[in-house]
Amino acid sequence: MPNMLAARPPLGWNSWNTFGADVNETVVLEAAEALVRTGLRESGYLYVVIDDVWQADTRTTGGELQADPDKFPRGIGPLAQDIHAMGLQFGIYTCAGTHTCADRVASYGHEWEDARTFAGWGVDFLKVDFCNVPPGVDGPMLYHRMGQALRESGREIVFSACEWGIQQPWKWGRAAGCHLWRTTGDIGDGWESILRIGFRNVADWAAYGGPNGWNDLDMLVVGIRGGGNVGQDHCTDAEYRVHFAQWCLQASPLMIGCDLRQATAGDIALLGHAGLLEINQDPLGVSARRIAPAEDLWDWADLPVYRKPMADGSLAIGIFNLTERDRKFLSVAWETLGLRPDQPYRVTDVIAGQPLGTHRGSIAVPVAAHDVAVLRLFPVAGP
Numbered sequence: 001m002p003n004m005l006a007a008r009p010p011l012g013w014n015s016w017n018t019f020g021a022d023v024n025e026t027v028v029l030e031a032a033e034a035l036v037r038t039g040l041r042e043s044g045y046l047y048v049v050i051d052d053v054w055q056a057d058t059r060t061t062g063g064e065l066q067a068d069p070d071k072f073p074r075g076i077g078p079l080a081q082d083i084h085a086m087g088l089q090f091g092i093y094t095c096a097g098t099h100t101c102a103d104r105v106a107s108y109g110h111e112w113e114d115a116r117t118f119a120g121w122g123v124d125f126l127k128v129d130f131c132n133v134p135p136g137v138d139g140p141m142l143y144h145r146m147g148q149a150l151r152e153s154g155r156e157i158v159f160s161a162c163e164w165g166i167q168q169p170w171k172w173g174r175a176a177g178c179h180l181w182r183t184t185g186d187i188g189d190g191w192e193s194i195l196r197i198g199f200r201n202v203a204d205w206a207a208y209g210g211p212n213g214w215n216d217l218d219m220l221v222v223g224i225r226g227g228g229n230v231g232q233d234h235c236t237d238a239e240y241r242v243h244f245a246q247w248c249l250q251a252s253p254l255m256i257g258c259d260l261r262q263a264t265a266g267d268i269a270l271l272g273h274a275g276l277l278e279i280n281q282d283p284l285g286v287s288a289r290r291i292a293p294a295e296d297l298w299d300w301a302d303l304p305v306y307r308k309p310m311a312d313g314s315l316a317i318g319i320f321n322l323t324e325r326d327r328k329f330l331s332v333a334w335e336t337l338g339l340r341p342d343q344p345y346r347v348t349d350v351i352a353g354q355p356l357g358t359h360r361g362s363i364a365v366p367v368a369a370h371d372v373a374v375l376r377l378f379p380v381a382g383p
């Protein structure tokens, strides 16, 4: 029986998008404290994950991974304990190759001893990157290998594959024991990056995600606002909404990437939005699919509608305006949603938290440029 460590998409915080190589014990503890203080822990953001460049230059004489003593003077175990004491879970990073993407010591050929080390430190979540894999070595095999090592480590550890989608990990990740797998290369804090990662090629992988095996669209850039380690031209508030709404509709794991100590009230409100998180965490675990006929109509290409069936029989839909022009009305017909036109639905505007009344046949909503409307459609007594 496979374990069910990730029955819902894992939520948390990861150091990379803000701190990059400058990660250390203080910023990790302060991020954990901020999760508690802002209420985001209560919203479900439980994993505090240290990404690359936590490692010392070499293994111990016994062959174990060890932390950079300047950055983590107490080592990793005591830090994990502190995180646990805050009601949170602890995550860390290694790489399937000989060295990480930032050229630190990694786990190739050391999978079993490293899995044991991580288990001994109290690790609950392990991200495994894909740089510096020796030529000719089969990538999926390495993830199978680490999956086995983790299962034999004596601790339940969520396994996060970061293979960037190159060998379609949605097809083999589950069998390898991965609970989530990245679908693309790295996210940046900019509109083009949101479009590339969140909207292109969704059809390739959406069908494969679900409970205990999630399509990971990469860490969030909400609140980065051009700073941090992945700052680009940065997103507007509406663009962050598009990003977060689509990650929720896709049932992607949500790993906050911003500096929570400095995040604005608006950013915290978006990250903790109960209605959007309910869509993300729905037990059915379906990744939203783009509905017909938008696929085929060239003038609809930038006005996509995504549909996510929910466990309670309702539908969550995202009506996106990816164009440069505000739209007064974007309408969706019941038939394109796979619904009978005479069936009435009670509709709510999820982001605004407002009821929109009962509708038959179709619904139209205004959506500004680079923004989104997220609706829930609840069936009411039949026609």
Ligand code: GAL
Pocket: 016, 051, 052, 100, 101, 102, 129, 130, 131, 162, 185, 186
């Ligand atoms: C990349 C990975 C990023 C980050 C970085 C660290 O390969 O996709 O998410 O982990 O390596 O070096």
